[in-house]
Amino acid sequence: MSHIYLINLFAAGLFGMILSAAFCDIWWTGRKVLIMAGCMAVIFTFQGMIYFCIDSDIVEVIYPLITHVPLTVLLAVFSRKCLWPAVSVLIAYLCCQIRRWIALLIVAVFSGSPVMQSTVELALTLPILLFLLRMIAPSVRSFAHDPKSVQFQFGMVPALYYGFDYLTRIYTNLLLEGVLVAVEFMPFVCSVAYILFVAYVSEEGRIRTQLEQTREILNLQLAQAIREMEILRESQKRTRAYHHDLRHHLQYLSSCIENGQCGRAQEYIYEICSEIETNRVMAFCENEAANLIFSSFVNRAHKYNIPIKINTGISRKLPVAESDLCVLISNALENALHACQRLKEKGLPGAIEVSAFEKGDRLFLQFINSCDEDIAFAEGMPVTDKPGHGVGVRSICAIVERYDGIYSFSVEDGRFILRVSL
Numbered sequence: 373m374s375h376i377y378l379i380n381l382f383a384a385g386l387f388g389m390i391l392s393a394a395f396c397d398i399w400w401t402g403r404k405v406l407i408m409a410g411c412m413a414v415i416f417t418f419q420g421m422i423y424f425c426i427d428s429d430i431v432e433v434i435y436p437l438i439t440h441v442p443l444t445v446l447l448a449v450f451s452r453k454c455l456w457p458a459v460s461v462l463i464a465y466l467c468c469q470i471r472r473w474i475a476l477l478i479v480a481v482f483s484g485s486p487v488m489q490s491t492v493e494l495a496l497t498l499p500i501l502l503f504l505l506r507m508i509a510p511s512v513r514s515f516a517h518d519p520k521s522v523q524f525q526f527g528m529v530p531a532l533y534y535g536f537d538y539l540t541r542i543y544t545n546l547l548l549e550g551v552l553v554a555v556e557f558m559p560f561v562c563s564v565a566y567i568l569f570v571a572y573v574s575e576e577g578r579i580r581t582q583l584e585q586t587r588e589i590l591n592l593q594l595a596q597a598i599r600e601m602e603i604l605r606e607s608q609k610r611t612r613a614y615h616h617d618l619r620h621h622l623q624y625l626s627s628c629i630e631n632g633q634c635g636r637a638q639e640y641i642y643e644i645c646s647e648i649e650t651n652r653v654m655a656f657c658e659n660e661a662a663n664l665i666f667s668s669f670v671n672r673a674h675k676y677n678i679p680i681k682i683n684t685g686i687s688r689k690l691p692v693a694e695s696d697l698c699v700l701i702s703n704a705l706e707n708a709l710h711a712c713q714r715l716k717e718k719g720l721p722g723a724i725e726v727s728a729f730e731k732g733d734r735l736f737l738q739f740i741n742s743c744d745e746d747i748a749f750a751e752g753m754p755v756t757d758k759p760g761h762g763v764g765v766r767s768i769c770a771i772v773e774r775y776d777g778i779y780s781f782s783v784e785d786g787r788f789i790l791r792v793s794l
Contacts, residue, residue: 418438709741
């Protein structure tokens with residue numbers, strides 16, 4: 373047996389042990405490094421004794437018992453974990469095949485000998501090891517903090533390959549004999565692993581999308597709550613001002629009457645009443661939260677000279693959370709107001725209509741606003757490529773879906789129509 377072959381066997385063992393340790397989430401102190409080096413030396417010494425004193429073929433057969441098992445136990449003691457050290461050893465064993473396969477490819481291209489195979493593997497050991505330690509090991513270690521179910525899934529492919537390699541190449545000759553089941557097993561594993569990976573990524577994407585929608589809805593709820601507080605704060609400020617100025621108003625009116633200026637006094641009364649009426653929270657229905665939202669948007673619409681008509685019958689108690697109802701109404705009216713503002717900028721008329729009623733345990737809402745005709749739809753929902761837009765529509769859909777409701781978006785005769793059933 374050539375010296376190159378023996379040195380390559382030693383390099384392969386060292387390669388696997390160092391990777392196994394690097395893949396484990398262990399804080400490597402000087403003491404642990406010394407213990408690890410000592411155990412590696414003991415393992416190599418035991419392998420050498422069996423190889424030279426008993427039978428070289430036995431080493432490969434019992435390699436898992438004299439190398440992988442002790443290494444796993446040592447790493448388990450260092451990390452105080454049971455599953456992940458075993459997964460780390462299996463992943464390191466899988467990575468050992470990288471140097472082996474690249475060497476096989478080079479030998480096949482240049483029609484080399486077995487000595488060339490060992491030489492190339494030996495030459496590849498250090499570059500591949502450094503690459504894996506720097507680029508791959510940190511990512512692999514991060515899985516050590518995941519739940520055991522995730523660690524188990526992560527280690528499934530390395531474990532299957534480990535069993536396949538020993539059963540078909542070392543303990544039997546099924547792979548060399550070309551038994552079809554053995555030859556096709558790893559492609560089958562790769563196919564199944566890919567399918568499971570796609571399903572997992574898809575589910576993770578769905579969960580991530582739901583979390584993002586929930587975050588957006590919470591941000592909108594917070595913004596709406598702040599807006600309502602500002603409305604109430606402004607209303608209270610005006611109320612205090614009215615109370616403070618009431619004496620002055622009465623004195624002025626008294627002076628007008630004493631001087632025979634009844635007409636001026638009447639006009640002044642009308643002015644005060646109009647100002648109070650403009651700033652009060654209007655009652656469109658029994659629900660106070662809805663009244664706050666409607667009042668806020670009515671004032672905003674009047675500010676931009678946009679006609680708005682609201683006809684609602686929302687009761688005080690609803691099967692829908694008030695926060696969700698406020699976010700839904702706010703988003704719908706915000707989009708409607710923006711659409712009408714864009715029309716006004718083009719010199720075109722715009723108007724908003726809102727209607728709502730309850731039937732049984734269902735709440736029905738309809739929002740109609742003037743709009744451009746060129747609104748793009750995808751799967752029944754309006755879409756836009758403008759950054760920062762489209763969040764309101766997604767929030768509306770998320771809220772409706774949360775209550776197993778129904779929504780529809782449509783454009784008819786220059787009017788955008790949103791219908792919601794909750």
